[in-house]
Amino acid sequence: MSSTYGTLFKISTFGESHGPAIGVVIDGCPAGLVFDTDFIQNELDRRKPGQSRITTQRREADEFDVLSGVFEGKTQGTPIALVIRNTDQRSKDYGHIAEQFRPSHADYTYQTKYGSRDYRGGGRSSARETAARVAAGAVAKLLLAQQGVQIQAYVSQVGSLKLDKPYTELNLAQTEDNAVRCPDPETAEQMFQYIDETRKKGDSIGGIVDCVVTGVPVGWGEPVFDKLHAELGKAMLSINAVKGFEYGSGFAGVALFGSEHNDEFYTDEEGRVRTRTNKSGGIQGGISNGEAIYFRTAFKPVATIMQDQNSVDIHGQPATVSGKGRHDPCVVPRAVPIVEAMAALVLVDMYLRNKVAQL
Numbered sequence: 001m002s003s004t005y006g007t008l009f010k011i012s013t014f015g016e017s018h019g020p021a022i023g024v025v026i027d028g029c030p031a032g033l034v035f036d037t038d039f040i041q042n043e044l045d046r047r048k049p050g051q052s053r054i055t056t057q058r059r060e061a062d063e064f065d066v067l068s069g070v071f072e073g074k075t076q077g078t079p080i081a082l083v084i085r086n087t088d089q090r091s092k093d094y095g096h097i098a099e100q101f102r103p104s105h106a107d108y109t110y111q112t113k114y115g116s117r118d119y120r121g122g123g124r125s126s127a128r129e130t131a132a133r134v135a136a137g138a139v140a141k142l143l144l145a146q147q148g149v150q151i152q153a154y155v156s157q158v159g160s161l162k163l164d165k166p167y168t169e170l171n172l173a174q175t176e177d178n179a180v181r182c183p184d185p186e187t188a189e190q191m192f193q194y195i196d197e198t199r200k201k202g203d204s205i206g207g208i209v210d211c212v213v214t215g216v217p218v219g220w221g222e223p224v225f226d227k228l229h230a231e232l233g234k235a236m237l238s239i240n241a242v243k244g245f246e247y248g249s250g251f252a253g254v255a256l257f258g259s260e261h262n263d264e265f266y267t268d269e270e271g272r273v274r275t276r277t278n279k280s281g282g283i284q285g286g287i288s289n290g291e292a293i294y295f296r297t298a299f300k301p302v303a304t305i306m307q308d309q310n311s312v313d314i315h316g317q318p319a320t321v322s323g324k325g326r327h328d329p330c331v332v333p334r335a336v337p338i339v340e341a342m343a344a345l346v347l348v349d350m351y352l353r354n355k356v357a358q359l
C-alpha cells in the first residue's frame with residue numbers, strides 16, 4: 001500500500017485514525033529553509049476537527065513533534081519526520097462496523113483487497129491521514145513563499161448553494177473570517193445554516209472548493225505524462241471524498257467556440273507576455289504560463305450518516321448499519337487547507353524539477 005507522493009520533494013505519510021499517531025516523512029526538502037513552526041501549527045489548526053458545530057466533534061489538538069531534519073530552526077537537507085499523536089479516539093463507536101460495510105465508505109474494498117482492515121475510525125481510509133499532508137504542505141508552502149507563490153482556496157458551493165462570482169471579484173482575504181471558509185459573508189451564513197440543518201437531520205452534504213495560485217512563473221510542469229494540471233488532478237483526486245476536478249474553463253468550456261475560448265496574448269508595459277483572459281487556468285501544454293492557476297475540486301456528501309442504512313456484513317448477509325460516532329456533516333470547510341496543501345506539494349515538486357530541467 002504505497003503512501004508516497006512526489007519526485008524530488010517526496011512525502012510518505014503513516015498512521016491510522018485510532019492508532020497512537022499519524023505523521024509524515026519529507027525527503028528532498030532543500031537545506032537552509034527557516035522552519036516556521038507557528039505557521040505549520042496554524043495550517044494544522046485550520047484542518048483540525050472540532051472547529052465549530054458544523055465539523056466533527058472529535059477533539060484533537062493536532063500539535064506536532066519534529067523528530068528529525070531540523071536543527072537550530074532550519075532544515076538540514078535530511079529527511080524531516082513530523083509526528084502528530086492521536087489523543088481523542090473512541091474506538092467503541094466503530095465496533096458495529098467491524099463486521100459490516102458502511103455504504104459508499106472504504107470498508108468493503110479494503111476488507112476484500114487486504115483480507116482485514118483497521119475499522120476503528122476508518123483506520124487508514126480516514127481523512128485523519130490528511131493532517132500529515134497538511135503538515136508537509138505547510139513546509140512546501142514555506143519554500144514556495146520564498147519564490148513569491150501564494151495559494152488560496154475557499155468554499156464556493158455547499159449542496160446547491162453556489163457562490164456565483166469568479167475569484168477575481170471576491171475578497172479572498174475574508175475566507176478565514178467564517179467557519180465555512182467562504183469569502184462572501186452572506187453566502188457563508190446561508191451555507192452554515194444549511195450544513196447545520198443537514199447535521200440535525202443526521203445527514204451529510206457535498207460541496208466545492210476553489211483554489212487560486214498566484215506568483216508561479218512560466219515553465220513549471222512536465223510536458224507529457226506529468227503535466228502540471230495532471231499532477232494537480234491526481235493530487236486533488238487523492239483526497240478523501242473527492243469526486244471531481246476541473247481547471248481553467250473546465251467542463252463549462254465545452255460550450256464555447258474557440259474564438260471565445262482562446263486567451264489572447266499581449267505584451268505588458270514591463271515587457272512580459274500576458275493573456276487578456278485566463279480560460280487556460282494558468283496552464284498551457286501542461287506548463288505554467290505565468291497567469292494565475294485556478295482549479296475546482298468537488299467533494300461528495302460523506303458516507304457516514306446518523307441514520308440506519310441497508311448494507312451487507314462480511315459474510316454477504318443483509319445488515320443494517322446504524323449511524324454512530326463523530327462525523328463531518330460536510331467536509332469542505334476542513335478541506336480548504338487540505339486542497340492548499342496538496343497544491344503546494346505538487347508545485348514545490350515542479351519547482352525543484354524545473355530547476356534541473358535546463359542546463
Ligand SMILES: Cc1cc2nc3c(=O)[nH]c(=O)nc-3n(C[C@H](O)[C@H](O)[C@H](O)COP(=O)(O)O)c2cc1C
Binds near residue numbers: 106127331334338
Ligand atoms: C476533511 C475530511 C473529513 C472527512 N470526514 C468524514 C467523516 O466524518 N465521516 C465519513 O464517513 N467520511 C469522512 N470523510 C471521507 C472519507 O474519508 C472517505 O469518503 C472514505 O475514505 C472513502 O473514500 P472515497 O469517498 O474517496 O471513496 C472525510 C473527508 C475529508 C476530506
